[in-house]
Amino acid sequence: MAGPSRILVYGVYGSGKSTLAEELARRLGLPWHPVDDLTWEPGWVEVPTAVQRQRIGAICRQRRWILDGAYGPWLDLPLAHADLVIGLDYPRWLSLWRLLRRTARRVVTRETICNGNHESLGSVFSTESVVVWHFGSFAGKRRRMRRWQAEPGGPPVLLFRRPADLERWLAGLGPGQP
Incomplete structure:
Protein backbone atom coordinates (compact mmCIF):
# COMPACT_ATOMS: atom_id res chain seq x y z
CA MET A 1 0.00 0.00 0.00
CA ALA A 2 1.30 3.43 -0.92
CA GLY A 3 1.68 5.99 1.81
CA PRO A 4 -0.42 9.13 2.12
CA SER A 5 0.06 11.73 -0.56
CA ARG A 6 -2.24 14.48 0.80
CA ILE A 7 -1.44 15.36 4.41
CA LEU A 8 -2.91 18.02 6.66
CA VAL A 9 -0.78 18.86 9.71
CA TYR A 10 -3.04 20.49 12.30
CA GLY A 11 -2.54 21.99 15.75
CA VAL A 12 -2.45 25.18 17.74
CA TYR A 13 -0.06 28.06 17.15
CA GLY A 14 3.39 27.02 18.32
CA SER A 15 2.80 23.27 18.20
CA GLY A 16 5.33 22.69 15.42
CA LYS A 17 3.09 22.29 12.37
CA SER A 18 5.45 23.93 9.90
CA THR A 19 8.51 22.13 11.26
CA LEU A 20 6.73 18.79 10.93
CA ALA A 21 5.34 19.60 7.48
CA GLU A 22 8.81 20.52 6.25
CA GLU A 23 10.26 17.29 7.67
CA LEU A 24 7.48 15.17 6.13
CA ALA A 25 8.00 16.86 2.77
CA ARG A 26 11.69 16.00 2.94
CA ARG A 27 11.14 12.39 3.97
CA LEU A 28 8.18 11.62 1.70
CA GLY A 29 9.06 13.77 -1.30
CA LEU A 30 5.73 15.59 -1.15
CA PRO A 31 5.28 19.28 -1.93
CA TRP A 32 4.75 21.41 1.19
CA HIS A 33 2.58 24.49 0.93
CA PRO A 34 3.10 26.81 3.93
CA VAL A 35 -0.37 28.11 4.78
CA ASP A 36 0.86 31.49 6.03
CA ASP A 37 2.39 32.17 2.61
CA LEU A 38 -1.03 31.56 1.07
CA THR A 39 -2.99 33.71 3.51
CA TRP A 40 -0.78 36.76 4.19
CA GLU A 41 0.57 39.33 1.76
CA PRO A 42 3.41 41.80 2.44
CA GLY A 43 2.61 44.33 5.14
CA TRP A 44 0.51 41.76 7.02
CA VAL A 45 -2.38 42.23 4.62
CA GLU A 46 -4.71 39.28 4.94
CA VAL A 47 -5.65 37.63 1.67
CA PRO A 48 -9.44 37.84 1.17
CA TRP A 74 -11.63 26.82 4.25
CA LEU A 75 -11.04 23.96 6.67
CA ASP A 76 -13.53 21.86 4.71
CA LEU A 77 -11.27 21.81 1.64
CA PRO A 78 -8.23 19.92 2.98
CA LEU A 79 -10.45 17.66 5.10
CA ALA A 80 -12.40 16.60 2.01
CA HIS A 81 -9.21 15.63 0.16
CA ALA A 82 -6.66 14.56 2.81
CA ASP A 83 -5.38 10.99 3.01
CA LEU A 84 -4.08 11.68 6.51
CA VAL A 85 -4.46 14.30 9.23
CA ILE A 86 -1.66 14.61 11.75
CA GLY A 87 -2.83 16.40 14.87
CA LEU A 88 -0.31 17.94 17.26
CA ASP A 89 -2.33 17.89 20.48
CA TYR A 90 0.35 18.99 22.90
CA PRO A 91 -0.24 20.54 26.32
CA ARG A 92 -0.79 24.29 26.34
CA TRP A 93 2.41 24.98 28.29
CA LEU A 94 4.51 23.27 25.61
CA SER A 95 2.96 24.93 22.57
CA LEU A 96 2.91 28.30 24.34
CA TRP A 97 6.58 27.96 25.32
CA ARG A 98 7.49 27.08 21.74
CA LEU A 99 5.43 29.97 20.41
CA LEU A 100 6.99 32.50 22.80
CA ARG A 101 10.51 31.24 22.06
CA ARG A 102 9.92 31.37 18.29
CA THR A 103 8.29 34.78 18.43
CA ALA A 104 11.11 36.25 20.56
CA ARG A 105 13.70 34.86 18.12
CA ARG A 106 11.84 36.35 15.16
CA VAL A 107 11.53 39.76 16.80
CA VAL A 108 15.22 39.86 17.72
CA THR A 109 16.56 38.54 14.40
CA ARG A 110 13.96 40.26 12.18
CA GLU A 111 13.49 36.91 10.46
CA THR A 112 11.48 37.24 7.28
CA ILE A 113 8.30 35.17 7.30
CA CYS A 114 5.26 34.73 5.03
CA ASN A 115 5.87 36.93 2.02
CA GLY A 116 8.38 39.34 3.48
CA ASN A 117 6.66 40.07 6.79
CA HIS A 118 8.37 40.46 10.17
CA GLU A 119 7.14 40.03 13.71
CA SER A 120 7.76 43.04 15.94
CA LEU A 121 7.27 44.00 19.57
CA GLY A 122 4.24 45.98 18.46
CA SER A 123 2.69 42.95 16.81
CA VAL A 124 3.43 40.76 19.84
CA PHE A 125 1.54 43.14 22.13
CA SER A 126 -1.36 43.87 19.78
CA THR A 127 -4.84 42.38 19.90
CA GLU A 128 -3.95 40.56 16.67
CA SER A 129 -0.91 38.90 18.25
CA VAL A 130 -0.23 35.26 17.50
CA VAL A 131 0.01 34.81 21.28
CA VAL A 132 -3.54 36.15 21.67
CA TRP A 133 -4.66 33.83 18.86
CA HIS A 134 -3.03 30.92 20.69
CA PHE A 135 -5.10 31.54 23.80
CA GLY A 136 -8.28 32.12 21.82
CA SER A 137 -8.01 29.02 19.67
CA PHE A 138 -6.35 26.41 21.88
CA ALA A 139 -9.42 24.69 23.34
CA GLY A 140 -11.38 24.70 20.08
CA LYS A 141 -8.55 23.26 17.99
CA ARG A 142 -7.91 20.59 20.60
CA ARG A 143 -11.60 19.55 20.64
CA ARG A 144 -11.69 19.55 16.84
CA MET A 145 -8.67 17.23 16.50
CA ARG A 146 -10.04 14.82 19.08
CA ARG A 147 -13.46 14.83 17.41
CA TRP A 148 -11.91 14.09 14.01
CA GLN A 149 -10.04 11.15 15.48
CA ALA A 150 -13.15 9.74 17.15
CA GLU A 151 -15.57 10.17 14.24
CA PRO A 152 -15.62 7.71 11.35
CA GLY A 153 -16.06 8.96 7.83
CA GLY A 154 -13.22 11.44 7.61
CA PRO A 155 -9.57 10.91 6.79
CA PRO A 156 -7.49 8.89 9.26
CA VAL A 157 -6.14 11.02 12.11
CA LEU A 158 -2.87 10.42 13.92
CA LEU A 159 -3.03 12.40 17.14
CA PHE A 160 0.23 13.05 18.97
CA ARG A 161 0.02 14.30 22.54
CA ARG A 162 3.76 14.26 23.25
CA PRO A 163 6.71 15.20 21.03
CA ALA A 164 8.39 11.90 21.98
CA ASP A 165 5.47 9.98 20.44
CA LEU A 166 5.81 11.96 17.23
CA GLU A 167 9.57 11.35 17.17
CA ARG A 168 9.02 7.59 17.54
CA TRP A 169 6.54 7.63 14.67
CA LEU A 170 8.91 9.66 12.49
CA ALA A 171 11.79 7.28 13.30
CA GLY A 172 9.76 4.42 11.82
CA LEU A 173 8.68 6.37 8.78
CA GLY A 174 10.36 5.40 5.56
CA PRO A 175 9.92 6.98 2.15
CA GLY A 176 6.35 6.49 0.97
CA GLN A 177 5.11 4.92 4.21
CA PRO A 178 2.35 6.27 6.48
Whole structure:
Protein backbone atom coordinates (compact mmCIF):
# COMPACT_ATOMS: atom_id res chain seq x y z
CA MET A 1 0.00 0.00 0.00
CA ALA A 2 1.30 3.43 -0.92
CA GLY A 3 1.68 5.99 1.81
CA PRO A 4 -0.42 9.13 2.12
CA SER A 5 0.06 11.73 -0.56
CA ARG A 6 -2.24 14.48 0.80
CA ILE A 7 -1.44 15.36 4.41
CA LEU A 8 -2.91 18.02 6.66
CA VAL A 9 -0.78 18.86 9.71
CA TYR A 10 -3.04 20.49 12.30
CA GLY A 11 -2.54 21.99 15.75
CA VAL A 12 -2.45 25.18 17.74
CA TYR A 13 -0.06 28.06 17.15
CA GLY A 14 3.39 27.02 18.32
CA SER A 15 2.80 23.27 18.20
CA GLY A 16 5.33 22.69 15.42
CA LYS A 17 3.09 22.29 12.37
CA SER A 18 5.45 23.93 9.90
CA THR A 19 8.51 22.13 11.26
CA LEU A 20 6.73 18.79 10.93
CA ALA A 21 5.34 19.60 7.48
CA GLU A 22 8.81 20.52 6.25
CA GLU A 23 10.26 17.29 7.67
CA LEU A 24 7.48 15.17 6.13
CA ALA A 25 8.00 16.86 2.77
CA ARG A 26 11.69 16.00 2.94
CA ARG A 27 11.14 12.39 3.97
CA LEU A 28 8.18 11.62 1.70
CA GLY A 29 9.06 13.77 -1.30
CA LEU A 30 5.73 15.59 -1.15
CA PRO A 31 5.28 19.28 -1.93
CA TRP A 32 4.75 21.41 1.19
CA HIS A 33 2.58 24.49 0.93
CA PRO A 34 3.10 26.81 3.93
CA VAL A 35 -0.37 28.11 4.78
CA ASP A 36 0.86 31.49 6.03
CA ASP A 37 2.39 32.17 2.61
CA LEU A 38 -1.03 31.56 1.07
CA THR A 39 -2.99 33.71 3.51
CA TRP A 40 -0.78 36.76 4.19
CA GLU A 41 0.57 39.33 1.76
CA PRO A 42 3.41 41.80 2.44
CA GLY A 43 2.61 44.33 5.14
CA TRP A 44 0.51 41.76 7.02
CA VAL A 45 -2.38 42.23 4.62
CA GLU A 46 -4.71 39.28 4.94
CA VAL A 47 -5.65 37.63 1.67
CA PRO A 48 -9.44 37.84 1.17
CA THR A 49 -11.23 34.67 2.25
CA ALA A 50 -12.52 33.94 -1.27
CA VAL A 51 -8.96 34.08 -2.62
CA GLN A 52 -7.71 31.88 0.24
CA ARG A 53 -10.38 29.30 -0.65
CA GLN A 54 -9.33 29.43 -4.32
CA ARG A 55 -5.65 28.97 -3.47
CA ILE A 56 -6.23 26.15 -1.00
CA GLY A 57 -8.81 24.51 -3.27
CA ALA A 58 -6.34 24.44 -6.16
CA ILE A 59 -3.73 22.76 -3.93
CA CYS A 60 -6.21 20.27 -2.51
CA ARG A 61 -7.28 19.17 -5.99
CA GLN A 62 -3.69 18.11 -6.70
CA ARG A 63 -2.62 14.50 -6.14
CA ARG A 64 0.21 15.33 -3.72
CA TRP A 65 0.51 17.97 -1.01
CA ILE A 66 1.20 18.81 2.61
CA LEU A 67 -0.49 21.76 4.33
CA ASP A 68 0.75 23.02 7.69
CA GLY A 69 -2.59 24.17 9.04
CA ALA A 70 -6.14 25.00 8.09
CA TYR A 71 -8.28 28.01 8.94
CA GLY A 72 -12.00 27.92 9.57
CA PRO A 73 -13.19 29.60 6.34
CA TRP A 74 -11.63 26.82 4.25
CA LEU A 75 -11.04 23.96 6.67
CA ASP A 76 -13.53 21.86 4.71
CA LEU A 77 -11.27 21.81 1.64
CA PRO A 78 -8.23 19.92 2.98
CA LEU A 79 -10.45 17.66 5.10
CA ALA A 80 -12.40 16.60 2.01
CA HIS A 81 -9.21 15.63 0.16
CA ALA A 82 -6.66 14.56 2.81
CA ASP A 83 -5.38 10.99 3.01
CA LEU A 84 -4.08 11.68 6.51
CA VAL A 85 -4.46 14.30 9.23
CA ILE A 86 -1.66 14.61 11.75
CA GLY A 87 -2.83 16.40 14.87
CA LEU A 88 -0.31 17.94 17.26
CA ASP A 89 -2.33 17.89 20.48
CA TYR A 90 0.35 18.99 22.90
CA PRO A 91 -0.24 20.54 26.32
CA ARG A 92 -0.79 24.29 26.34
CA TRP A 93 2.41 24.98 28.29
CA LEU A 94 4.51 23.27 25.61
CA SER A 95 2.96 24.93 22.57
CA LEU A 96 2.91 28.30 24.34
CA TRP A 97 6.58 27.96 25.32
CA ARG A 98 7.49 27.08 21.74
CA LEU A 99 5.43 29.97 20.41
CA LEU A 100 6.99 32.50 22.80
CA ARG A 101 10.51 31.24 22.06
CA ARG A 102 9.92 31.37 18.29
CA THR A 103 8.29 34.78 18.43
CA ALA A 104 11.11 36.25 20.56
CA ARG A 105 13.70 34.86 18.12
CA ARG A 106 11.84 36.35 15.16
CA VAL A 107 11.53 39.76 16.80
CA VAL A 108 15.22 39.86 17.72
CA THR A 109 16.56 38.54 14.40
CA ARG A 110 13.96 40.26 12.18
CA GLU A 111 13.49 36.91 10.46
CA THR A 112 11.48 37.24 7.28
CA ILE A 113 8.30 35.17 7.30
CA CYS A 114 5.26 34.73 5.03
CA ASN A 115 5.87 36.93 2.02
CA GLY A 116 8.38 39.34 3.48
CA ASN A 117 6.66 40.07 6.79
CA HIS A 118 8.37 40.46 10.17
CA GLU A 119 7.14 40.03 13.71
CA SER A 120 7.76 43.04 15.94
CA LEU A 121 7.27 44.00 19.57
CA GLY A 122 4.24 45.98 18.46
CA SER A 123 2.69 42.95 16.81
CA VAL A 124 3.43 40.76 19.84
CA PHE A 125 1.54 43.14 22.13
CA SER A 126 -1.36 43.87 19.78
CA THR A 127 -4.84 42.38 19.90
CA GLU A 128 -3.95 40.56 16.67
CA SER A 129 -0.91 38.90 18.25
CA VAL A 130 -0.23 35.26 17.50
CA VAL A 131 0.01 34.81 21.28
CA VAL A 132 -3.54 36.15 21.67
CA TRP A 133 -4.66 33.83 18.86
CA HIS A 134 -3.03 30.92 20.69
CA PHE A 135 -5.10 31.54 23.80
CA GLY A 136 -8.28 32.12 21.82
CA SER A 137 -8.01 29.02 19.67
CA PHE A 138 -6.35 26.41 21.88
CA ALA A 139 -9.42 24.69 23.34
CA GLY A 140 -11.38 24.70 20.08
CA LYS A 141 -8.55 23.26 17.99
CA ARG A 142 -7.91 20.59 20.60
CA ARG A 143 -11.60 19.55 20.64
CA ARG A 144 -11.69 19.55 16.84
CA MET A 145 -8.67 17.23 16.50
CA ARG A 146 -10.04 14.82 19.08
CA ARG A 147 -13.46 14.83 17.41
CA TRP A 148 -11.91 14.09 14.01
CA GLN A 149 -10.04 11.15 15.48
CA ALA A 150 -13.15 9.74 17.15
CA GLU A 151 -15.57 10.17 14.24
CA PRO A 152 -15.62 7.71 11.35
CA GLY A 153 -16.06 8.96 7.83
CA GLY A 154 -13.22 11.44 7.61
CA PRO A 155 -9.57 10.91 6.79
CA PRO A 156 -7.49 8.89 9.26
CA VAL A 157 -6.14 11.02 12.11
CA LEU A 158 -2.87 10.42 13.92
CA LEU A 159 -3.03 12.40 17.14
CA PHE A 160 0.23 13.05 18.97
CA ARG A 161 0.02 14.30 22.54
CA ARG A 162 3.76 14.26 23.25
CA PRO A 163 6.71 15.20 21.03
CA ALA A 164 8.39 11.90 21.98
CA ASP A 165 5.47 9.98 20.44
CA LEU A 166 5.81 11.96 17.23
CA GLU A 167 9.57 11.35 17.17
CA ARG A 168 9.02 7.59 17.54
CA TRP A 169 6.54 7.63 14.67
CA LEU A 170 8.91 9.66 12.49
CA ALA A 171 11.79 7.28 13.30
CA GLY A 172 9.76 4.42 11.82
CA LEU A 173 8.68 6.37 8.78
CA GLY A 174 10.36 5.40 5.56
CA PRO A 175 9.92 6.98 2.15
CA GLY A 176 6.35 6.49 0.97
CA GLN A 177 5.11 4.92 4.21
CA PRO A 178 2.35 6.27 6.48
